[in-house]
Amino acid sequence: MAVKRVTIKNHSAEANLFARRTLITFIGVLVMILILFNNVYDMQINSYEKYQTRSNQNRIKLLPVAPNRGLIYDRNGVLLAENRPVYSLAIIPEQVDDIEQTLTDLGQIIDIDEEQKQNFIESMRYKRRFKPLELISRLDEQQVAKVSVNLHRLPGVIIDARLKRYYPFGELTTHSLGYVAKINRKDLLNLEQQGKAEEYKATRDIGKLGLERYYEDILHGKMGYQEVEVNNRGRILRTLNYTPPVSGKDLTLSLDIELQMIAKRALAGKRGAVVALDPRDGGILALYSNPSYDGNLFVHGISSKDYKNLNNPDRPLINRATQGTYPPASTIKPFLGLIGLDENLITLHSKIWDPGWFQLKNGTRKYRDHLKWGHGWVTLEEAVMRSCNTYFYDLAYKLGVDRISENMAKFGFGESTGIDIHEETSAILPSRGWKRARVNQPWYHGDTINIGIGQGYWTVTPIQLAQATSILVNKGKVIEPHFVAQIHQGDSAVYSASEPTNITRALTDSPEALINRGFSINEKPPVVLNNDKNWDIILESMRATVRKPAGTGYNAFLGTDYRAAGKSGTGEVVGRAQDVEYDASKISENQRDNAMFIAYAPHEAPEIVVAIAIENVAVGGGGSNAGPVARQIMDQYFSNRALTNNNQSNRN
Incomplete structure (x- = not known):
């Protein structure tokens, strides 16, 4: 008959092993805690300013605010180039329960073509729902009135107003004043090369021809800022600070309308x-x-049909003078x-x-x-x-x-x-x-x-x-020969052609720029x-x-x-x-x-x-x-x- 051996445990050895393992684990945990506290200290004390700035950048945004473009007058004070409000129709999708029904209701109030509807629906796929999406870029006065009286039953529908350039005398002044139009890729490249791109973040238009182009720096003005707090989705929660823009300077010409x-x-x-x-x-x-042409055609974007009509044998686009x-x-x-x-x-x-x-x-x-x-x-x-x-x-x-x-x-x-x-x-x-x-x-x-x-x-x-x-x-x-007789900010003249000795102080921000742009006689x-x-x-x-x-x-x-x-x-x-x-x-x-x-x-x-x-x-x-x-x-x-x-x- 075989004898069965019984192994007796060494409790002392096991206790020592457990103690050693516990000590190693404790030391590991302690090291991890020390590392954690060190990182917390580094973030909260040593790198406080760095992470505070990054936090504010995520929480606080600076929204650019476009300045009003300077006005242009003739020698007798007649307004030749002004800024008129233009109204557009927009919808905030988040506030609308049924987009299709809202579009149908709007279509019964004003004319909305299928292309405008499709463009709007397409843009909804790429834009945030709490931001206004433009449906119609230009509303006439009758359309504004019709939509306005029905806004109470159209939640999420808004009428947005902005200023656009307008030339009251149309073709009479185009070859002198020129016109402004939408900033394109070429304009952006030029602005970047000149170091001016930041000033145009909120601006949609830029001078393309004539005085509007030559005096762009003076007419444009200086951009303002709206400091706002946003959440993690980019929604504006509140406005923290507002720096108003500085309007462009006005021009008074020697021209007699x-x-x-x-x-x-x-x-x-x-x-x-x-x-x-x-x-x-x-x-x-x-x-x-x-012949001449109406510069207002270019302000809102000229149609291919209108542009084709201007390219005719009489060459109205050429300034014959x-x-x-x-x-x-x-x-x-x-x-x-x-x-x-x-x-x-x-x-x-x-x-x-x-x-x-x-x-x-x-x-x-x-x-x-x-x-x-x-x-x-x-x-x-x-x-x-x-x-x-x-x-x-x-x-x-x-x-x-x-x-x-x-x-x-x-x-x-x-x-x-x-x-x-x-x-x-x-x-x-x-x-x-x-x-x-x-x-x-x-x-x-x-x-x-x-x-x-x-x-x-x-x-x-x-x-x-x-x-x-x-x-x-x-x-x-x-x-x-020159057009500009006076440059003024409000009622204060900063340049007068009758006082050439004052040219160097025409603009306090950059007299050298004035001289370089032709203000010196x-x-x-x-x-x-x-x-x-x-x-x-x-x-x-x-x-x-x-x-x-x-x-x-x-x-x-x-x-x-x-x-x-x-x-x-x-x-x-x-x-x-x-x-x-x-x-x-x-x-x-x-x-x-x-x-x-x-x-x-x-x-x-x-x-x-x-x-x-x-x-x-x-x-x-x-x-x-x-x-x-x-x-x-x-x-x-x-x-x-x-x-x-x-x-x-x-x-x-």
Whole structure:
């Protein structure tokens, strides 16, 4: 029989083992507790500020608040660009029990198309339900009224109001003011590159053209902030602090809206441009390009149909006053005569014989005068007054292209004027170097003959003609043309064109930025003559052009109660052979001559300079087509001045 062994437990050894294990566990727990307390201490004491900031970032949000855009006024205080409330229809899904039924109810009150419904339902999938979702972006007054009276039975439906730019005069001011439109990807990239993206977080629109774009930094204002507390889902619980935005500064222009209206009326049915400025300070009084378009179309996003209508052969999107290029024609004859006088190639009394044409020695081509039988013996004054081509063919040949291009550049031809909008072209002042670079050909004597009457390669813009005429009447003083007469914040002016010494303090936040953006009066070198009496000779010849019956501007300014002066021009669009007679009825409209005119008044102390360009006239030249337009502008200007003087006299 086997014996069964019984193992006796060693209680002492087991107790020791348990004690050791308990000690190790206790030490482990103690270490973990120490680590935990160390981390708590580090978070609560050492890293308190760090985690407090992160906590606040999760709890407190800064919501940007857009500033109101600055307003724009004309010289008489007429509002040209304002901010009007625009109403949109939105729904807060969280507050609506049945979205489909609410949309149906709204559809019975106002028209809602299927596309708007689908866009709204689609947006609900990606937006938080407690935030308003836009259903209709623009409501008219009747729609606002209909929805408003039914809001009590439409829980969750709200009418949201915001300010949008509006131009009361529409197409009358578009080429001057430009317009604002929605900020796109390109705009955002530019803002980021300029370090301005933060200032536009709450802004939907930005200046795209004209003054709206040029003075964007001044018109936009400074963004404000709303400090709010939110929960973990982003819902706003309460407002902690509010920093109001600073509205943009307002602009007062030298522009006169009544002159703009006259310009539009005078150019009705024509393609062309009118520029009127004050030669005493360079302020633009009128700048109108016809045809034009309504900038309001772009503010809310232009439809493809409307944009397609603007892309037509009449090119309404082009600002003809600053971007339209035209042969200056005979309007440059006073300038050419001035150069001839100063170079001692002609005198007031020297004459040439005009048989009706000019011919170079050993040449075969005859360069025609506009009178086939010629003007006979003509002096400088008669040549300007009667627009004798032969006289200036001869003078241009004597001067040569080098002296012509060098001296004409001093009057601003061939370069930008510096006007305070970006949409400007420099046109072409031809020279030997220009022709070689452009067409890789040498300069010929025939080219010089052509530019002697403002034809050939030479082109100008109406604003260039206006500035050049201003330099002429100022006897060499060069002043850049500009729109802005004053910048003000509320009732306090921060810049005035009449006080150029105060320009550096125009904006307290960044005077340097002002100067860089064109607020400094660029004191360009004056045009200096060898004999200052030559200014008066040329100006008197322009006075004779509208005063004497033989002058090309006589009929246009007959009977004025102010002393005007000017010069007409008729520019060939397409060159013609020397024996071909011009007959507008036998050529296409876009090949007909342009009508040009420059004028100023009063002759003794000029207050207004006008430059007119009219494209493809059917009958007549600059004197009979563009001259009457200049007359209408000046009549309005002096009529307003007389009315203002009478009102002041009555008050005194």
